[in-house]
Amino acid sequence: MAGLKNADNFAKGETFNAGLLKWVLLMVGGGAAVLFFIIYAATGGGDDPSVFHRGMAYSWLFGVTYFLTLAVGGIFWTLLHNATNSGWGTVVRRLMENLGSVVIVMFALSLPLLFGGFRDALWEWFPIRATVLEEAKSHAEHELNDYRAELSVRIEAATKRLNEIKKENEAAMATASDNQKLYLKSEITAAQAKLNEVKAEEGSDEAMKAHLADEHFKHANTGLYKKRGYLNEGFWYIRFVFYVIALFSIIFVLRGWSIKQDQSGDPKYFRRMRRAACGFLPLFATAWTFLVFDWLMGLDYTWFSTMWGVYLFAGAALNSMAFLIILLTVLRRAGYLKEVITMEHYHLMGKLLLAFTIFWAYIAFSQFFLIWYANITEETKFYLTRNTAYWNTHAILFLVIGHFFVPFAILLIQGLKKNPMLLSAVAAWSLVMHFCDIYWIIIPERGPSLTNGEEMFVLGNFFTDILAWVAVAGIFGFGIMHFLGKGSLYPCRDPRLDESLNVVN
Amino acid sequence: MSTTATSTKQPFGYVAEFESASDLYHAAEKVRDAGFKRWDVHTPFPVHGMDHAMGMKKSWLSAVVLGGGLTGFLTAFTLEFFTQVNLYPTVVQGKPTNLNTVPAFFPVMFELTILLSAFATLFGLLLFLLLPRWNHPLFESELFKKFSDDGFVLVIEAKDPKFRVEKTKEFLESIGATAVEAVEA
Incomplete structure (x- = not known):
C-alpha cells in the first residue's frame, strides 16, 4: 500500500559491467584447463597408459557435470516461471535465463568426452563392445567354412528325413482313413518346413558371417547384446547432438523473446514464452533424463535405476537456486538491483531452497531405499561400491547429514530466509554438498573400472579432480559474466514487473 | 420487559x-x-x-507445528526401534536388527511426522482462534x-x-x- 513501486520507473532496466573480473575468471579457468590437458598429454603415451592418466577422464567429467547441473537448473527455473506465469519471479527471471544460457559453454567443455581416450576410460562399454565385435568378426571368419560344412550336413540330413517320411506316409495313405490322411500329410509338411528352415541359414558369405558374429556377441556378453539397440556408438553420438540442440534451443528461444520484450515492451512475447514453456517442459525432461543416463548411469553399463534422471534433476534444481541466491547477493553488494530486489524475494527463493532440499532428500532416499530393501543383485552394485570403505563415511557425513539434515533444520527458520548474508551462507553450504554429491556419483566408479576391481581409489587423481573443477568453474564464471553483460539485469518491460516489484508473502 | x-x-x-x-x-x-x-x-x-x-508479530503456530512434528518423529522411532530391535528382534529380508536397519523405519517416521504436524496445525489453529463456539456477538x-x-x-x-x-x-x-x-x- 504505502510506497508502492511503479513499474514505469523501472522500465529502463539496469546494465551490468563485469569489467576485468570476466577476463580474470577466463584466465583462471583457461589456465587450469591448459594445465590439466598438459598433464594429461604428459602422462600419456605408450600402448598401456597409466591408471592416473586414464583416471583424469573422470576428473573432467566431474567438473563438467557439476556446472552443467547448475546451468540446466537455470533452464528449469526459466521454464517453470514462464509455464506457471509466476508474478513474483519476474525480476529474477533474467538471472535464471543467463544461468541457463551457460549450458552451451558447458557442452563446449564436454567435447573432450567424445573422443577415444576420455570416452573409453569413462564408459567401459565402448571398448568392451568394440572388443566383442572384433572377436565376433574374427570368429565368424574362422568359423565360416566349418559352418558351411556343418550346414550342408544338416541340409542333407533334413532332405533325407523328408524323403523317408514322404515315402512311408504316401505308402500308408493307401489304407488310411480321412483323419489319418490329414495327420500323415501334416507330418510331411513339418519335415518340409524343417528343411526350408535349415536352408534359410544358407546364404551369401556376408550374411552367414553376420549371423555367426551376432550369435557370438549374444553369448559373449548377453547384457550388452540385449542393450545393443541403445548402447551403440552411432546412437550415442546422435543422442549427444540431440541433448545439445534440445537444451540450448529451449533457453536460446526463451531468453531471446525475453530480451526482445525489453526493447519493444510488446506483451505478445510474454504470452509466447508462457505457451512455449509448457511445450518445452517434456522436451527438457527427456533430454536431461537421457543425458544423465548416458553420462552418469552409463559409467557402469550393467547397472540401472529408473529414478536416476529425477535424482540428478533434484540436485540440479536445488543447487542452481542456491547459485542464484549467491549471484543475487553478489550483484547487490556490487550495487546492482538494489531497488528491484527486496527481502521478500529472498524469502521466496529461500522457501524454494528449502522445498528442493526436501525434494532431493526424498528422491535420493527413495532410490536408495528401494534398491537396499529389494536387494536384487543387478541393482545393488551401485550402493555396494559406495557403501564400502571411505565412501560409506562420505555418504553419511556429506549426503545424509550435510546435504539434508543440516540445511533442512536451518532453513526452517523464517527470519534467516529474509537475511541475504545468512541465506547465501546456507546456499554456499548447499553448493559444497552438491560437490560431494556429484563426486560420490562419479568418482567411486574410477578405481574399480580402471583397475579391474583391484583398487577402490586412485588417490593421485584427487588433485586432478580439483584442477578440472577449477578449470570448468573459471570458464563457467566467464560464461555467466558474459551473458549478464548482455541486456538488462531484469526483464524491465514485462507486464508482471509491477506485481513482482511489490511482492509481499 | x-x-x-x-x-x-x-x-x-x-x-x-x-x-x-x-x-x-x-x-x-x-x-x-x-x-x-x-x-x-x-x-x-x-x-x-x-x-x-x-x-x-509472528504467529506461535509454527512452534506448535514443530512440536507436533517432533512428537510424531520420536513416537515412530521409539515404537519401531523398541519393538523391532529391543523387545523382539525381527529379521526381515536378511536385514540386521540394529541401528543399521534404520532406513527401513524411515517411511513410518516420515508419515507420523507429517500426520502429527498436520494435526498440530489444525488443532493448534482451533485453539488459538477459540473455536469451535456456538455464536459470536x-x-x-x-x-x-x-x-x-x-x-x-x-x-x-x-x-x-x-x-x-x-x-x-x-x-x-x-x-x-x-x-x-x-x-x-
Missing part, C-alpha cells in the same frame, strides 16, 4: 466500515499506532501486508455481515484497555470510517 432484557447486555465493541482496502490499511496503521491491542480487520479478500499494518451486527461481500470492516473490542465509549467512536470516525456501529454482547 425490553429494558430488563437489554440491561443485562454489555458493550462488545465498535464495528467500523471503510471505503476501500487501501483506506482500511491506513486505518489499521493508525489503530496500531494508537496502541489498541484487542481489535481485528475483516475483508472480502486477503490484503497483502495487512499483518504488517496491524503490527502483528459480531453476528448481530448488520455492518459486519458486509465483510463477506463488499465491506472492509474494522472491529475494536470493548475489552481493550484503551477502549472508551465516546472517544473510540470519535477516533474511528476521525480515521475515515464511513459508518460506525456499536455491538452488544
Whole structure:
C-alpha cells in the first residue's frame, strides 16, 4: 500500500559491467584447463597408459557435470516461471535465463568426452563392445567354412528325413482313413518346413558371417547384446547432438523473446514464452533424463535405476537456486538491483531452497531405499561400491547429514530466509554438498573400472579432480559474466514487473 | 420487559466500515499506532501486508507445528526401534536388527511426522482462534455481515484497555470510517 513501486520507473532496466573480473575468471579457468590437458598429454603415451592418466577422464567429467547441473537448473527455473506465469519471479527471471544460457559453454567443455581416450576410460562399454565385435568378426571368419560344412550336413540330413517320411506316409495313405490322411500329410509338411528352415541359414558369405558374429556377441556378453539397440556408438553420438540442440534451443528461444520484450515492451512475447514453456517442459525432461543416463548411469553399463534422471534433476534444481541466491547477493553488494530486489524475494527463493532440499532428500532416499530393501543383485552394485570403505563415511557425513539434515533444520527458520548474508551462507553450504554429491556419483566408479576391481581409489587423481573443477568453474564464471553483460539485469518491460516489484508473502 | 432484557447486555465493541482496502490499511496503521491491542480487520479478500499494518508479530503456530512434528518423529522411532530391535528382534529380508536397519523405519517416521504436524496445525489453529463456539456477538451486527461481500470492516473490542465509549467512536470516525456501529454482547 504505502510506497508502492511503479513499474514505469523501472522500465529502463539496469546494465551490468563485469569489467576485468570476466577476463580474470577466463584466465583462471583457461589456465587450469591448459594445465590439466598438459598433464594429461604428459602422462600419456605408450600402448598401456597409466591408471592416473586414464583416471583424469573422470576428473573432467566431474567438473563438467557439476556446472552443467547448475546451468540446466537455470533452464528449469526459466521454464517453470514462464509455464506457471509466476508474478513474483519476474525480476529474477533474467538471472535464471543467463544461468541457463551457460549450458552451451558447458557442452563446449564436454567435447573432450567424445573422443577415444576420455570416452573409453569413462564408459567401459565402448571398448568392451568394440572388443566383442572384433572377436565376433574374427570368429565368424574362422568359423565360416566349418559352418558351411556343418550346414550342408544338416541340409542333407533334413532332405533325407523328408524323403523317408514322404515315402512311408504316401505308402500308408493307401489304407488310411480321412483323419489319418490329414495327420500323415501334416507330418510331411513339418519335415518340409524343417528343411526350408535349415536352408534359410544358407546364404551369401556376408550374411552367414553376420549371423555367426551376432550369435557370438549374444553369448559373449548377453547384457550388452540385449542393450545393443541403445548402447551403440552411432546412437550415442546422435543422442549427444540431440541433448545439445534440445537444451540450448529451449533457453536460446526463451531468453531471446525475453530480451526482445525489453526493447519493444510488446506483451505478445510474454504470452509466447508462457505457451512455449509448457511445450518445452517434456522436451527438457527427456533430454536431461537421457543425458544423465548416458553420462552418469552409463559409467557402469550393467547397472540401472529408473529414478536416476529425477535424482540428478533434484540436485540440479536445488543447487542452481542456491547459485542464484549467491549471484543475487553478489550483484547487490556490487550495487546492482538494489531497488528491484527486496527481502521478500529472498524469502521466496529461500522457501524454494528449502522445498528442493526436501525434494532431493526424498528422491535420493527413495532410490536408495528401494534398491537396499529389494536387494536384487543387478541393482545393488551401485550402493555396494559406495557403501564400502571411505565412501560409506562420505555418504553419511556429506549426503545424509550435510546435504539434508543440516540445511533442512536451518532453513526452517523464517527470519534467516529474509537475511541475504545468512541465506547465501546456507546456499554456499548447499553448493559444497552438491560437490560431494556429484563426486560420490562419479568418482567411486574410477578405481574399480580402471583397475579391474583391484583398487577402490586412485588417490593421485584427487588433485586432478580439483584442477578440472577449477578449470570448468573459471570458464563457467566467464560464461555467466558474459551473458549478464548482455541486456538488462531484469526483464524491465514485462507486464508482471509491477506485481513482482511489490511482492509481499 | 425490553429494558430488563437489554440491561443485562454489555458493550462488545465498535464495528467500523471503510471505503476501500487501501483506506482500511491506513486505518489499521493508525489503530496500531494508537496502541489498541484487542481489535481485528475483516475483508472480502486477503490484503497483502495487512499483518504488517496491524503490527502483528509472528504467529506461535509454527512452534506448535514443530512440536507436533517432533512428537510424531520420536513416537515412530521409539515404537519401531523398541519393538523391532529391543523387545523382539525381527529379521526381515536378511536385514540386521540394529541401528543399521534404520532406513527401513524411515517411511513410518516420515508419515507420523507429517500426520502429527498436520494435526498440530489444525488443532493448534482451533485453539488459538477459540473455536469451535456456538455464536459470536459480531453476528448481530448488520455492518459486519458486509465483510463477506463488499465491506472492509474494522472491529475494536470493548475489552481493550484503551477502549472508551465516546472517544473510540470519535477516533474511528476521525480515521475515515464511513459508518460506525456499536455491538452488544
